[in-house]
Amino acid sequence: MDVLILRLEAPLMSFGGAIVDQYGKTRKFPSASMLTGLLGNALGYDHGDGELLNRLQRRLRFAARLDRRGTSLQDYQTVDFSQDFFNGTGWTTWGIVEGRESEDPRGTHIRYREYLADCACTVALTLDPADEYPGLGDVEQALGEPARALFLGRKGCLPAVPILQEKARSPSLLEALRSIPCKYPIPLEAWWPPEDGEGDGSRIVRVCDERDWVNQIHCGEREIREGMVTPKGVSSE
Numbered sequence: 001m002d003v004l005i006l007r008l009e010a011p012l013m014s015f016g017g018a019i020v021d022q023y024g025k026t027r028k029f030p031s032a033s034m035l036t037g038l039l040g041n042a043l044g045y046d047h048g049d050g051e052l053l054n055r056l057q058r059r060l061r062f063a064a065r066l067d068r069r070g071t072s073l074q075d076y077q078t079v080d081f082s083q084d085f086f087n088g089t090g091w092t093t094w095g096i097v098e099g100r101e102s103e104d105p106r107g108t109h110i111r112y113r114e115y116l117a118d119c120a121c122t123v124a125l126t127l128d129p130a131d132e133y134p135g136l137g138d139v140e141q142a143l144g145e146p147a148r149a150l151f152l153g154r155k156g157c158l159p160a161v162p163i164l165q166e167k168a169r170s171p172s173l174l175e176a177l178r179s180i181p182c183k184y185p186i187p188l189e190a191w192w193p194p195e196d197g198e199g200d201g202s203r204i205v206r207v208c209d210e211r212d213w214v215n216q217i218h219c220g221e222r223e224i225r226e227g228m229v230t231p232k233g234v235s236s237e
Helices: 032-043 048-059 138-142 175-181
Strands: 001-012 061-067 071-080 089-091 098-099 108-127 165-170 188-192 200-207 209-214 217-219 222-229
Touching: 001 089, 001 138, 032 048, 032 061, 032 138, 048 061, 048 209, 061 175, 089 217, 108 138, 108 175, 138 165, 165 217, 175 188
Parallel strands: none
Antiparallel strands: 001 108, 001 165, 061 108, 061 188, 071 108, 089 098, 188 222, 200 222, 209 217
């Protein structure tokens, strides 16, 4: 199959865990919703394209390998809504003014957001079925020339290296992870579709990492296989 190899690396990034009250966590692997949003942003989709994003997410198959685990970092954020310019209207992420409907919009809002600092992750992905638009070639072109600036999980998390590394052929996504060289060819944490095989010391894990893009909520549950992958070493030639 044809696969795209992505490199997710940045000083800070977030892999989109559950948000409970004011606490936003991050996963150690990229979620299906995060990758769907990344590809959709590159393709020029916006928040109103919920059906297109849902379909893209359903077609997405991927495997991920942690080349560098990074360090968890928690950001303490406050917004003082007592300032006059914050009340009455607010800017949205899609660039239009939106009225605030809260009964008591004033006061300080506090939230905590978790990030991964100095993390590096390799992703192998494909689309199934392959003959539907957008195809893997369309995604490849969009990642090379994205419709908008790309970020890794949150808008302040800009990639440190080009996200798209290469297009490759591989019998499976798990084999693609094994074939991508790493500076230190040691067993690395990874997850991949269960149908790709058991790998080294792996186990089935149920994750809730998808999003209903029409209603803008996280939902659903799926199985992934989590284990270790030993990549090739970097050639000295």
